[in-house]
Each structure stands twice: as C-alpha cells, then as structure tokens.
Amino acid sequence: MESSGRLLACWTLLALLAGAGADPARYDHFRLYRVLIETQAQVTMLQQLEKQSDSYAFMGHARQPNQNLTIMVAPHKIAEITELLQRYELQGSILLYNMQELIDREMETIKPKTMRPEEFSWEFYHHLDTINVWLRWQVSRHPELELLELQDASYENQSLVGVRLARNPANSGVFLECGIHAREWISPASCTFVLNELLTSNLPEVRELADSFNWIIFPVVNPDGYRYTFEGDRLWRKNTQPYGLCRGVDLNRNFDSDWNGPGASDDPCRYDFAGGSAVSEPETRALVKFLEEHVAKWHIRTYFSIHSFSQLVMFPYGYKVDRVPNYDDLVTIGRKGVEAIESTHGVRYVSGAMIETIYPSSGDSVDWVYSALGVPVAYTFELRGPPDSTNMFVLPAVEIIPTAEELLAAFLEVLALIVIVSLLVIGDAAADGAARYDNYRLYRVELETDAHVQLFQQLETKSDSCTFYGHARQPGQQLTIMVSASKVADFEDLLTLHAVSGRVLERNVQQLIDREAATVAPVDADPKQMDWDHYYQLETIYAWMDMLAERYPDFVSTLEIGKSYEGRPIKGVKLSRRPGENKAIVVEGGIHAREWISPATATFLLHELITSEEPAVRELGTLYDWFVFPVVNPDGYRFTFTGDRLWRKNRKPYGLCRGVDLNRNFDSNWGGVGSSDDPCSYDFSGSGAFSEPESVAIADFVRQNVGPARIRSYIALHSYSQLLMFPYGHTPDRVQNYDHLKSITEKAIAALTAVYGTPFQGGSKYETIYPSSGGSIDWAYRPGGVPVSLTFELRGPADSTDMFILPAEQIRPVGQETLAAFIAIVQEAASLGYYDS
Numbered sequence: 001m002e003s004s005g006r007l008l009a010c011w012t013l014l015a016l017l018a019g020a021g022a023d024p025a026r027y028d029h030f031r032l033y034r035v036l037i038e039t040q041a042q043v044t045m046l047q048q049l050e051k052q053s054d055s056y057a058f059m060g061h062a063r064q065p066n067q068n069l070t071i072m073v074a075p076h077k078i079a080e081i082t083e084l085l086q087r088y089e090l091q092g093s094i095l096l097y098n099m100q101e102l103i104d105r106e107m108e109t110i111k112p113k114t115m116r117p118e119e120f121s122w123e124f125y126h127h128l129d130t131i132n133v134w135l136r137w138q139v140s141r142h143p144e145l146e147l148l149e150l151q152d153a154s155y156e157n158q159s160l161v162g163v164r165l166a167r168n169p170a171n172s173g174v175f176l177e178c179g180i181h182a183r184e185w186i187s188p189a190s191c192t193f194v195l196n197e198l199l200t201s202n203l204p205e206v207r208e209l210a211d212s213f214n215w216i217i218f219p220v221v222n223p224d225g226y227r228y229t230f231e232g233d234r235l236w237r238k239n240t241q242p243y244g245l246c247r248g249v250d251l252n253r254n255f256d257s258d259w260n261g262p263g264a265s266d267d268p269c270r271y272d273f274a275g276g277s278a279v280s281e282p283e284t285r286a287l288v289k290f291l292e293e294h295v296a297k298w299h300i301r302t303y304f305s306i307h308s309f310s311q312l313v314m315f316p317y318g319y320k321v322d323r324v325p326n327y328d329d330l331v332t333i334g335r336k337g338v339e340a341i342e343s344t345h346g347v348r349y350v351s352g353a354m355i356e357t358i359y360p361s362s363g364d365s366v367d368w369v370y371s372a373l374g375v376p377v378a379y380t381f382e383l384r385g386p387p388d389s390t391n392m393f394v395l396p397a398v399e400i401i402p403t404a405e406e407l408l409a410a411f412l413e414v415l416a417l418i419v420i421v422s423l424l425v426i427g428d429a430a431a432d433g434a435a436r437y438d439n440y441r442l443y444r445v446e447l448e449t450d451a452h453v454q455l456f457q458q459l460e461t462k463s464d465s466c467t468f469y470g471h472a473r474q475p476g477q478q479l480t481i482m483v484s485a486s487k488v489a490d491f492e493d494l495l496t497l498h499a500v501s502g503r504v505l506e507r508n509v510q511q512l513i514d515r516e517a518a519t520v521a522p523v524d525a526d527p528k529q530m531d532w533d534h535y536y537q538l539e540t541i542y543a544w545m546d547m548l549a550e551r552y553p554d555f556v557s558t559l560e561i562g563k564s565y566e567g568r569p570i571k572g573v574k575l576s577r578r579p580g581e582n583k584a585i586v587v588e589g590g591i592h593a594r595e596w597i598s599p600a601t602a603t604f605l606l607h608e609l610i611t612s613e614e615p616a617v618r619e620l621g622t623l624y625d626w627f628v629f630p631v632v633n634p635d636g637y638r639f640t641f642t643g644d645r646l647w648r649k650n651r652k653p654y655g656l657c658r659g660v661d662l663n664r665n666f667d668s669n670w671g672g673v674g675s676s677d678d679p680c681s682y683d684f685s686g687s688g689a690f691s692e693p694e695s696v697a698i699a700d701f702v703r704q705n706v707g708p709a710r711i712r713s714y715i716a717l718h719s720y721s722q723l724l725m726f727p728y729g730h731t732p733d734r735v736q737n738y739d740h741l742k743s744i745t746e747k748a749i750a751a752l753t754a755v756y757g758t759p760f761q762g763g764s765k766y767e768t769i770y771p772s773s774g775g776s777i778d779w780a781y782r783p784g785g786v787p788v789s790l791t792f793e794l795r796g797p798a799d800s801t802d803m804f805i806l807p808a809e810q811i812r813p814v815g816q817e818t819l820a821a822f823i824a825i826v827q828e829a830a831s832l833g834y835y836d837s
Contacts, residue, residue, distance in 0.1 A: 025235070029097070030098070031098075033070070033081065034070050042090055054269070056072070070392075109123070109124050109398075110124060110125050111124040111127075128223055132159075135147065153285075154239065154282055160223065162216065162218035164214065167210065172300075173300035174301075178219045180305065182239075185395070186384065186400065187307060187383065188220050195217050198215060213302075213415060228240055239251055243273070246273075248268075250271060255365050262362055274363050301418075305378075305379070306381050309393060310389075312349060314380045323353070331351070336413045337411075343409070344402075344409045377414075381410070384403045439488075440484055442506035443504055444502060447475055448475055448501065456468075456481075466483050473771075480505070505800075520641070521534045525540045535600060538634050538637055541630055556573060557576075558572070562701075573606055574626070576626075578622065583834075585713040586629070586715070589601070589632065591632050593637045593647050597810070606630070608815075624835070632662070632698055633694055662692055665685055665692050665774055673772070685774050695776075713834070714786040715825070717792050719804060725791045726777070727741075727781040731766060744825055745790070755817040787834055795814050
C-alpha cells in the first residue's frame with residue numbers, strides 16, 4: 001500500500017543522518033483523514049498539495065474523480081486541511097486522531113532481540129536479527145531446509161536471508177517475497193508463519209502443500225529499512241541509501257519493468273522514489289541476480305509478493321491497462337484465493353489486475369518476474385486491514401495469526417487450482433498453455449537478386465512473426481520461412497510486391513504437431529517397452545539407459561558428464577567390450593531440442609550396437625568403444641514436450657528472451673559468421689564461448705578423454721536436410737585431411753542411400769549448408785583433436801514439409817540407413833589409418 005511522502009522523508013532525515021543513537025520519529029497528534037474525490041478540481045488541488053507540502057503524507061496519489069484517498073496530516077496543518085476540505089467541498093472523515101497512540105500500543109508487542117529461537121511465536125512482532133536466528137535454527141532442525149544467504153545485499157551490507165524447502169527436486173517452485181516495504185510488519189510475520197506451518201503442520205492439506213511444491217521464502221528483502229522501523233521511524237517504507245538530502249528508494253519501484261513510469265517518482269524525497277536507475281539498489285540487484293539464476297533451475301512457476309494494507313490479491317500489470325496473455329486464468333485463480341480467505345475468518349478481499357484494482361505502478365517485482373522471467377503465476381497480496389483502515393501498517397499483533405491463516409488458506413486454494421489448469425508444467429510452458437501454430441504457414445522462397453536478399457534480411461531483423469530456417473545470404477538461395485497466421489496476407493503481398501518466387505509447403509503447422517503428438521509415449525512409459533515406433537520423453541530415455549547398464553553390466557555403463565542450466569543431468573552410455581584396447585567414437589544427439597529424430601536415432605544406434613547379431617554391426621560394437629549422448633540439451637528437449645514443440649536452444653534466460661544455440665557456443669570462431677549476438681535469435685551464440693553448462697560438459701568430456709580413451713571420431717546427429725558434413729563451418733579454408741573426410745562421407749552416403757534410396761549430399765559445412773561458427777564438430781576437430789568429426793542432417797529434404805516434425809513411422813528407416821552410414825564411416829576411416837594409433 002502506498003503512503004508517506006516528503007513528510008516522512010523530511011522528518012526522518014535528521015534521525016537517519018545522526019545514526020543509531022538518534023531519537024526515533026514520533027507522530028503525536030498526527031491525524032488520519034479519508035477523503036472522497038468527486039471533481040477534477042479536487043484532484044488538481046490534492047496533486048498540488050502533495051507536491052508542495054511535506055506535512056501531508058498521502059497514502060496513494062490523487063488521480064481521478066470518484067477516488068477515495070487516505071492522508072496523514074501533521075498537527076500544525078490541521079487547521080489548513082480543515083479549511084481546504086471546506087473550500088473545495090471535499091467529503092472527508094477522520095479515521096484516527098493520534099497516530100502515535102497506535103505505534104505506542106504496538107511497541108508493547110515486540111519481543112526483545114535476546115529471545116531464544118524456540119520462543120519465537122506469532123503473538124508478537126520480531127526484530128530482523130531474531131527472524132534470521134530463527135531461520136537458521138529451523139535449518140538446523142529440518143534437513144530438507146536449505147539456508148539461502150545473499151551476502152552484502154543491502155546498502156548497509158546486510159544479508160538477505162531466506163530458506164528453501166525442497167522435498168522433491170522435481171517439484172515446481174513457489175517464491176515468497178516479503179518485507180520489501182519496511183513498515184509492513186505483517187508481511188514478514190505472515191511469511192514466517194507460513195514457513196512454520198509448512199514445516200510442522202499435521203493438517204493433510206498443508207503437508208501436501210509442503211510435499212508438492214518447493215518453497216523459496218525470504219521474510220525480509222529490505223533488511224536496512226525493516227531494522228530502521230524498529231530503531232528510527234516506524235512508518236519508514238524504503239531502503240536507506242542516501243540520495244542528496246534524502247534517503248531511500250522504494251525497492252518495489254526499482255525493478256526493470258517500465259522503470260520510473262506511472263506510479264513512480266524521480267524525486268528522492270518521495271516515498272515512491274524509483275532510484276537512480278532500474279535495479280540501482282543492492283537489494284534489487286541481489287534479488288534479480290538470484291531469480292535469474294534460479295527461476296529455471298528450481299522450476300519457479302509461482303511468485304507471491306506480500307504487502308499491506310488494503311485486502312487485495314493482484315496480478316500484472318501495474319503500469320499499463322493491457323491484459324496479460326493468461327488474464328482469464330489469473331482472474332479465476334485470484335477469485336478462488338479471495339473466496340478461501342473469506343471462508344477462513346470472514347474477511348473480504350478483492351482481486352484483479354494491479355492497475356484495475358489499486359493504482360498504476362511501475363518497476364515492481366511482480367510485473368518484472370512475470371514479464372522478464374516468464375513466471376506465469378505472479379500475485380501481490382495486500383493483507384489486512386481494509387483501504388480505510390485506522391491501523392494502516394500498524395496492525396495489532398493480535399491479528400498476526402488470523403491474517404497469516406488467511407494467507408495460507410489462499411495459498412492452498414490458489415496452488416491447487418494452478419495444478420488443475422496446468423500452469424506449473426516443469427519446462428516453462430507458457431502461462432496459458434503450450435505454444436501453438438494454428439494456421440501458421442510454411443513457405444519456400446527463392447532469392448534471385450541482391451534486392452531479394454536485402455529484403456529478407458530486413459524482414460528477419462524486424463519481424464518475429466516470420467521464423468527463418470536459415471539466413472538470407474546470396475542470390476540463387478532457397479529459404480524456408482514459417483509465417484504466423486496473422487501475417488500470411490502481408491507476407492504474400494510482400495512476395496507479389498517484390499516479385500519473389502515462393503510456394504506454400506504446409507498450410508497449418510499445428511496439424512503436423514497434433515499428428516505427431518499421437519505418437520509420443522507418456523512421460524512415465526516403461527523403459528522396458530521402449531521401441532522405435534514412438535517418440536520418447538527425456539525421463540524414459542534416461543531410464544532406458546540405466547536399464548541397459550543393469551542388463552549388460554559387463555560392457556555397458558552410464559555416465560553423467562555435467563548438469564544443464566536447469567539442473568538436469570547430461571547422461572550418456574559407454575559401450576566397451578574390450579576395455580583398454582579399442583579406439584573410441586563419440587555420438588552427440590539432441591543438441592537442438594526440436595530435432596526429435598536425433599535422440600531417437602542415437603538410441604536406435606546404441607540398441608543395435610549392443611544387441612545386433614549382424615556381423616558388421618557386431619564388429620562395430622566390439623572393436624570400438626562408444627560414448628553415446630542421446631540428449632545433450634535436456635532442458636530444451638524437455639521443453640519441446642511441455643512448452644514449444646519447435647524450441648531449438650537451451651533454456652537459460654538472457655534478458656527478455658531465453659536460450660542459447662548450443663551448436664554456436666563452442667570455442668571455434670565463436671560469435672563469427674552464421675551466429676547471432678541477439679538473445680532472441682534462434683542462433684544466439686551466448687555471452688561468450690562456453691558460456692553454457694551443456695557445451696562445457698561435452699567439451700570437458702572430450703578434452704579429458706581424447707587421449708586416455710583414444711577418441712578418434714565425433715559424430716553429431718541433427719535434422720533436417722539430408723546432408724553429411726565435416727569441418728569447417730566458418731571458413732571455406734579446407735581442413736588438413738579434407739580429401740580423407742570427403743572420401744569417408746562419399747562412402748557413407750553411398751551406403752546410406754543403398755538402404756532406402758534416400759538422397760544425401762556431402763562436403764564441408766561451409767560449402768554444403770551455410771556458414772556457421774561455434775559448432776561442436778568444428779571444435780572437436782580443432783582444438784579438440786578428433787580427426788574424424790562429422791555432422792548428419794537426417795531426413796527430410798531441404799524443402800521438407802515436415803521440417804523437424806518427422807513422423808514417428810520414419811524413425812526405424814532413418815535409424816537403419818544411418819547405421820549403414822556409420823558402418824561405412826568406421827570402415828573407411830579404419831582403412832585410412834585413423835584407428836591405428
């Protein structure tokens with residue numbers, strides 16, 4: 001809830017500058033007025049009054065007629081406010097005659113700092129140090145509780161102390177942000193109550209809440225301000241960083257979400273001062289950094305910001321009237337939360353978007369986590385009392401437990417409903433469901449002139465409604481482009497206007513996806529029943545790999561080479577029938593998430609190498625060691641099942657967008673031709689070479705084993721375009737063993753085509769498909785030191801109507817023809833001496 005402008009800033013300035021020894025601010029005979037604004041003239045008068053006088057503390061801004069507004073008035077201004085109310089015919093009432101009496105009464109319910117943590121209770125308010133000691137004590141008692149301490153995270157170098165309750169790492173996460181406004185003591189009190197209930201309650205529904213979700217709770221994210229409300233000014237709102245003559249930034253106006261827009265101030269003496277810039281404050285910086293690192297990793301899909309007062313449950317946006325994409329869902333969820341609150345103690349709340357419900361505000365945490373981090377369920381709770389409360393932020397301690405019980409009841413109802421409407425799918429599915437491509441069209445266009453090339457370069461840069469599969473580079477090039485349904489007419493007009501030849505490959509991409517969905521095995525499919533007539537999810541593939549190691553312990557083992565950004569293991573299988581004797585071959589699958597045929601083919605090959613009795617295959621599986629990694633991008637692959645079937649990159653957030661193209665992130669001409677520095681581009685190369693944990697894991701594995709394990713071949717599986725390629729991708733310069741690699745690819749393509757007649761082309765990446773930098777096989781070749789490094793682009797052809805959505809009925813034939821190519825690759829490489837030493 002908004003309040004206290006220049007008045008509080010001015011009257012606490014001397015105390016803040018004087019330090020801890022200063023007498024606290026007092027509010028003897030300060031009155032609280034509630035006025036009804038009925039005319040524009042009244043709005044204008046109150047706006048002027050707020051600007052020019054620091055003796056009036058406005059709880060919100062005068063914005064429009066038909067608005068109620070609470071104002072705290074210094075005693076020396078009582079005569080003036082009385083006269084103004086009469087002159088402007090403002091209807092008003094006095095809610096409270098002496099603010100200090102409220103504060104004095106409340107001070108009797110504060111426990112001393114010296115209390116023991118086991119005496120912590122919710123009939124009292126507690127100091128910051130007491131809360132932090134209690135958190136550490138709880139961590140010592142509950143092994144499933146992890147202490148989170150963001151050190152030096154405030155202007156006064158205090159830590160932000162929180163906890164994580166995680167009984168199942170796979171659970172969706174709920175983030176509870178409390179105490180961002182210092183004076184709202186009921187916020188930390190309620191959040192510690194909720195934590196205690198999650199840890200100790202015997203109620204089945206609360207125990208289920210603790211077991212079904214992982215909770216990240218920070219009771220006080222504004223430690224300097226909260227401490228100052230006990231020692232200097234009970235009504236202090238901001239942090240305590242000095243800005244000129246005044247101190248403090250409203251931390252809930254300092255996030256990078258329309259920073260310093262409506263409902264925020266650039267005046268350091270105002271209660272809603274937005275700071276020197278977005279995320280200028282150490283507290284917000286610490287929170288932003290923590291959330292950016294953990295939202296995806298810990299599957300945080302719900303964010304609650306706890307405030308007081310006004311009895312509201314609100315969701316984004318605060319700074320604009322535009323409705324969020326999942327507005328209807330958030331309305332439904334909020335309404336259920338309000339009903340749960342009222343059923344607890346009869347207290348009535350109101351729910352809605354922030355800008356509709358309370359007032360415009362910019363730079364707040366909830367808008368930021370929703371917009372920037374993609375957290376689909378984000379709410380601000382304004383706890384007791386009502387908008388015309390006489391207690392304001394000085395809620396009697398006797399109300400702590402009932403207020404917190406209401407909050408917990410809301411959480412129970414809200415989170416149960418969220419599960420029902422499937423908003424918390426691990427993998428960052430969009431808040432209103434997975435991405436859809438209804439009536440999106442797939443075009444194949446021919447670039448005949450330089451003007452055509454420039455035209456499509458501009459289009460790719462300016463429009464994210466057109467998805468390019470490759471970049472416009474030169475005349476004579478054909479290009480596949482997916483166009484959103486709303487832009488089809490514009491796109492076809494563009495083709496006509498500029499005389500570009502083009503044809504429609506597919507009129508409804510969603511139909512391809514829906515058709516394929518029928519061939520996807522459930523997430524809990526039995527790995528013993530895994531076949532190559534269906535596509536399988538990550539969990540089943542990993543379980544199948546573990547099963548192989550159990551079934552064939554003498555020559556099959558699993559290995560974990562690292563963790564993904566979201567904390568998933570990057571798993572592989574080692575096949576070694578002659579330990580210490582063989583040269584080794586690495587197979588990389590699933591580096592591009594949407595290319596499902598890649599993991600399917602990798603598992604098919606592995607299965608044949610282990611079980612086939614065919615002599616050529618048996619020889620391949622005996623005379624060589626194999627390291628097979630079916631899914632080196634597990635986060636992205638998982639997300640293609642839960643959020644966006646056509647997702648390509650990993651899932652690490654970069655600003656407003658997510659994901660790095662892992663096959664542009666290796667240290668081989670990193671950031672060069674054929675890659676992008678735009679985080680929103682499909683071929684974004686990352687913030688630096690090996691900035692991503694997935695590429696680091698693969699590279700480290702190769703570095704550590706190229707000598708000891710004698711790795712001589714590295715083969716990456718991709719789709720689509722029916723190509724077999726070798727380095728380099730970033731330069732037309734030929735590798736030292738170009739002729740050998742050319743011979744190997746020719747023999748492999750001949751063997752592959754002999755199986756089903758599928759035509760492939762071969763050559764270096766640069767001359768065969770398009771220029772690209774930072775690729776895995778370029779790095780594996782040099783500096784990795786693996787002499788036979790190849791990339792398959794599997795079925796279909798370059799003008800495929802299926803793209804990456806290859807029907808499951810083609811998995812087996814793709815696997816069989818690829819296996820024939822593998823046999824030819826190894827045989828030809830062996831004949832050229834690559835496996836001799």
